[in-house]
Amino acid sequence: MKQAILARSDLGMTPGKLAAQVAHASLSAYLKSDSKTQKIWKRDGQTKIVLKAPNQNVLFEFKKIAEENKIPAVIIKDAGRTQLEPGTITTLGIGPAEDSLLDEIVCDLSLY
Amino acid sequence: MKQAILARSDLGMTPGKLAAQVAHASLSAYLKSDSKTQKIWKRDGQTKIVLKAPNQNVLFEFKKIAEENKIPAVIIKDAGRTQLEPGTITTLGIGPAEDSLLDEIVCDLSLY
Numbered sequence: 001m002k003q004a005i006l007a008r009s010d011l012g013m014t015p016g017k018l019a020a021q022v023a024h025a026s027l028s029a030y031l032k033s034d035s036k037t038q039k040i041w042k043r044d045g046q047t048k049i050v051l052k053a054p055n056q057n058v059l060f061e062f063k064k065i066a067e068e069n070k071i072p073a074v075i076i077k078d079a080g081r082t083q084l085e086p087g088t089i090t091t092l093g094i095g096p097a098e099d100s101l102l103d104e105i106v107c108d109l110s111l112y
Numbered sequence: 113m114k115q116a117i118l119a120r121s122d123l124g125m126t127p128g129k130l131a132a133q134v135a136h137a138s139l140s141a142y143l144k145s146d147s148k149t150q151k152i153w154k155r156d157g158q159t160k161i162v163l164k165a166p167n168q169n170v171l172f173e174f175k176k177i178a179e180e181n182k183i184p185a186v187i188i189k190d191a192g193r194t195q196l197e198p199g200t201i202t203t204l205g206i207g208p209a210e211d212s213l214l215d216e217i218v219c220d221l222s223l224y
Contacts, residue, residue: 016162016224019134026135050128112128
């Protein structure tokens with residue numbers, strides 16, 4: 001099992017800002033998962049991949065696809081205290097889900 | 113309340129690799145916290161700061177300081193499937209904890 005986190009590459013986020021938004025998406029999608037999935041994913045080392053989304057529409061598209069496949073997915077908006085405008089959509093957390101299913105969904109995206 | 117995640121700046125991690133390791137530390141420290149702290153932190157928007165640690169010894173030093181202050185702290189080792197040697201220590205998640213206490217502990221570190 002693994003998680004995919006999609007992050008916008010069009011916002012000019014610093015590495016630290018990106019990391020905080022990815023962590024927010026990862027935790028939020030984890031919390032939306034069922035406890036059996038949570039347990040298996042943690043036991044197997046919490047595998048995560050971080051992928052580039054060129055704009056916010058891509059995040060909404062992949063959220064829809066994930067949910068059609070019954071995978072929990074959470075969009076994150078930044079609180080806007082620092083680098084970004086308040087309410088800026090930054091990341092999408094998907095899963096944990098089965099590797100093969102998740103790979104099929106996100107196969108066209110590049111690693112961040 | 114907030115979380116601090118310290119990440120090594122001497123490993124040459126890509127932004128995506130860094131983000132995945134920070135997310136791992138964030139979730140692991142969250143899971144080590146008591147449920148009241150978890151609830152307050154989530155209600156207040158899961159604030160996180162990502163800070164630079166120049167080497168792995170700094171991670172161990174801050175883990176010790178955090179634990180002396182009764183704040184949960186978790187060191188993350190990379191599974192080493194991709195960019196790093198297996199077992200490389202990458203990040204330290206601290207908290208959630210009170211803003212003022214955490215700021216005092218990490219005030220000498222720079223934002224990532």
